[in-house]
Amino acid sequence: MLRPVRALSVAAVSALLTLTTFFAASSAGAAGANYVALGDSYSAGVGAGSYLSDSGSCKRSTNAYAYLWKNANAPSSFSFVACSGARTGDVLNNQLSALNSGTTLVSLTIGGNDAGFSSTMQTCVLSSDSDCLNAVSAAESYAENTLPGQLDQVYSAIRSKAPNAHVVVLGYPHLYQINGSCLFGIGDTKRAAINEAADTLDTVIAKRVANAGFTFGDVRGIFAGHEICGSSSTWLHSTTWPVDESYHPNADGQAYGYLPVFSQS
Template sequence: MRFRALAALSTMAVAASVSVLAATPAQAMPLQYAALGDSYASGVGAGDYQSGNDCYRSAHAYSQQIAWQLSETLWFDACSGAKTADVSANQLSHLSGAVEHVTVGVGGNDVGFSTVLGACAGTDTALCLSVVEGAKAQIRDVLPGRLDALYSEISARATQASIVAVGNPRLFSGATCAASLAITPEEQTALNEAADLLAETTKTVATAHGFGFADPRDAFIGHAVCSADPYILGYVPGSNVESFHPTRAGQDAYTDVVLAKL
């Protein structure tokens, strides 16, 4: 963060002559933070959503907490369901050289993670593992190019910003419960491996662009679906949007991880 201070003036005459100009820095626009991405960035699962749109932007999202802690104006553009193309088309309008911080968390929807979870929620393990392998192929072969293009756009617009790409946690611990929708330990292992590949791929592309990478995986250990203190919702009956998303406590954990990288 930048801290600005006026130099001490040596005489009253000089102070009087610059008094009007000296007011300008004190009245400068507050530092700005732009939060971009998908449902994990918008705060789906944490409740208290903004009304008037279908982006499920939560008052408890990590970006809201970080903006408050940094005393920065927040451009909260993250939106549930966003893919890299959606971020490019709909979420970059507030980026400029005046933005101090940018976070971007996206990629899971590009490789169809919700579809993968749906396939694994059935009773056909072979189908689940096949769909997971398909998602991993997308992560390896397609996603890096999409992230590269998006990150280039962000860098070109937010020329003075500290930019951090934000990853996703593993969802499962190998335990089964009602909230896990009977996703077996074998299937959970495969899904966690895909989550790891997504995280490492995002980190590689982000690092190549000089971005920081906020990795929440360690912070969520012991807090997976079916744990005693879950940071991730399992299946939420009647709410496909919130199922398998971070809780309010999960967003708190994200806040600590992301803030440390800004």
């Protein structure tokens, strides 16, 4: 019986060495990356605090997943140009200059503002169930019919500017846990509709990402239980002051939600 045990031990050691080599190579690859972080407020880190003084109204945070990844991996270069309120046109016109043929890693979230995320949330918080459902329906229609072409333009431009880059496009989480622990705020009819809108948006983004040959990072699973009204610690703000941080990930949402999904994508 000793021989099989000894053989298994050798195999285990060999596998361990292989894994060690793999992770070391991955770490070295990260250290040599030329990383550009594009996108909207979810990538800028709005809601996570600790904003960089030179980012102005873009509100880029040192707690954003991109910045946390940079701190952990020490890439060769890091350009952080994500900006609060950005739409697809803003990425095309104001952010793509950060890319070049030497860029090896790109991350972004984009599309939520194009589909009217902010105004839809305002309607759902301040108006009736029917007004909320109508606003969500309009946002979903935009996401399904207009947004695909806009995303295609962004992804094509990224590929053209950074042909050698690994591009990770991250999605948006559900904002609410249905039948959750909240005693106040909007009801479950509105909460469910808002979550369904996130599903529609993520489905559209994931399809366009796949067509572009990029990687989609789905954050809905990792945020489960940590939504507003969630059963665990909440990773998303509800209504806040300043108001622009409402319905955005907090520092924990960036560190424990977005960062792991990006790192594994």
